[in-house]
Amino acid sequence: MGKFISIRNFLAATGLAALVTLPALAQTSADAGPATPTPQSIAMELFAGANTALRSDDYESARRMLESALDLKPGHPAILRGLYRVAEQAERPEDALDVLERIAAAGLYYDTTGEADWLASADSERFAAITRQLDANLAPAGQAERAARIERPDALIEGVAVDIETDRIFLSSVAGREILMLEPFAPNTPEVFADREDGLWSVFGIAVDDRSRMVWATSGVVPQTPMAADEDSGTALFAFDMTTGDLYRRYEIEGAERLGDFVVRDGIVYVSDSAAPRIYVLDSLSGQLELLVEDPRFVSLQGLALAHGALYVADYAMGIWRIDLGDHSASLVRPGDESLIGIDGFLNTRDGRLIAVRNGVSPHQVMAIDLDATGRAVANVDVILRGHRDMAGDTEPTLIDLADGRGWLVANAAWPLFPEDGSVPDDPRPATVILQFQLP
Structure with missing residues (x-):
């Protein structure tokens, strides 16, 4: 974000x-x-x-x-x-x-x-x-196919999550203030899974938790959020029952400014604050959000990944932070030659590779990052996807989901076509494309 x-x-x-x-x-x-x-x-x-x-x-x-x-x-x-x-x-x-x-x-x-x-x-x-x-x-690199094309140009779709058991795809909408759902038999026809009636502001990160059968989402307010004059702003982590769509619980913590991206593993949720130098943790469905680490060196925290026994967090302006889950200390991962600036979407594979979406610089691309044995330095970077026709134009790839050896990507979020002053741009906003690709 x-x-x-x-x-x-x-x-x-x-x-x-x-x-x-x-x-x-x-x-x-x-x-x-x-x-x-x-x-x-x-x-x-x-x-x-x-x-x-x-x-x-x-x-x-x-x-x-x-x-x-x-x-x-x-x-x-x-x-x-x-x-x-x-x-x-x-x-x-x-x-x-x-x-x-x-x-x-x-x-x-x-x-x-x-x-x-x-x-x-x-x-x-x-x-x-x-x-x-x-x-x-x-030059273009890698291959991907369209998993969905959503004709909601005013939704500003940011995130994607896939339920492997049902093949449903969930999407987060910033300007629509809703979570959309795509059924496998109608991948281009979204249904509203949750919206502002459930307390949602703009929806950013989204994930499906196979263990709890919950759809997790973070929500907050940005200039592109449509707000009523008397409506209060805020930010929270939401858990929805995947089967019924009912809101299970809403998690808030004092001092949070904008809960953005997160990662879920074994029922534990790690959440970054995109507007403050903080990372939070929720250790169970019945628990409360707690501060995991606050560090003034953080600038703009984005996606998170769990690998090599540590938590890794993409910082849009700095690179990748490694958070020690024992003493909660933070250190920058030593990069190789490849620039790690501008990483937005960020997750890990089961074998510990870090999959990153870079959209802040040219070229936009999806990268696989291998760390060295210490987990503190980059050993190798492979480009998975770059220059795809659906990643072109005045748009940018944003968040990803990984499962079953595959990746799903929001290929063309139209952030540049959603001015902060609420004006409508001259150029038409495109339909949102979800790309699917094989992980190397």
């Missing part, structure tokens, strides 16, 4: 003319700045310093400060683009080629159209090799 903060706009700023356009990097998910230095706040200071240095034509200082910011936020595409702009303005083609090589190695894309003259003149073979790799990063 990274689209709920201005980090999304920052990451999407692909045509940065100068570093003066980058201060959004400094914003955290909370309104107030952090009380103590964090990687995010230090990066803010470094960006501010780089801006100042660039205005004074002190290119070397700007470069050094951005390199330091990149150490704090490895693989961050906007920092890499900032480094490229510094090299460009400093007329240092060798530095520019070095940055482009790092962008390509991170699995990212940069449009080099118009850059050929000055870069090719410095090293034509090197520039050609970089261009080939960047184009390869954008």
Whole structure:
């Protein structure tokens, strides 16, 4: 749910003319700045310093400060683009080629159209090799087929959950404030499973728990939530009986700002707060939500996964956090070359692979991440799906569900076509497509 903060706009700023356009990097998910230095706040200071240095034509200082910011936020595409702009303005083609090589190695894309003259003149073979790799990063990869196509363009569908026993598909709707259900004999015809009459605001994360036979969902309020003038906002975790559709229980906790994504295993639910640096846990159906960990280093928490005896949480602006389930300490997973910035949907397979949906940067893709034996560093990244025709246009893939060796993906959530001011965009909103793919 990274689209709920201005980090999304920052990451999407692909045509940065100068570093003066980058201060959004400094914003955290909370309104107030952090009380103590964090990687995010230090990066803010470094960006501010780089801006100042660039205005004074002190290119070397700007470069050094951005390199330091990149150490704090490895693989961050906007920092890499900032480094490229510094090299460009400093007329240092060798530095520019070095940055482009790092962008390509991170699995990212940069449009080099118009850059050929000055870069090719410095090293034509090197520039050609970089261009080939960047184009390869954008090329389609993997295969998927349509599991459903839902003609509800105003629903803004965010999440998907599949019940393997019945082949029913459940969908979460942000703008419709409802949970939709697709029967296997009518995969394109949604029925309302639960809605605002059950107390739902916008619905974000959704999951089916085979053990309890519950449909779990998180709900809260964003600018795209249709609200009555006298209606109170809030956020909660909901459990619905899968058979009857009745609300079993609603779980709330004081201090929560926006319960977003979650993972369920053996009746235990771990929930991230997308608007506050907190993770919560519910240890049983009859229990209460409790605070598991609060850490000011968290910026924008998204999906969660359980693997290697630990809890892993995607941070849209930082990468992946590893939470020790014993002492609840948090540490950033050491990335490889591939950028881990912009991860939204995030779950684990039974054998401990992390399946991630990256939508904050170009290209959008689904990745399989293998950790090393310690579970603290990335050993390998494979692209499962990229460039599918249903992932195109002014949309983005969001959340996933995994079961029975398969994955289901909301391929084209139309967040960019749902302005925060409630206006209706000129471009039509597309039908939502759910893609199904085999896990490697």
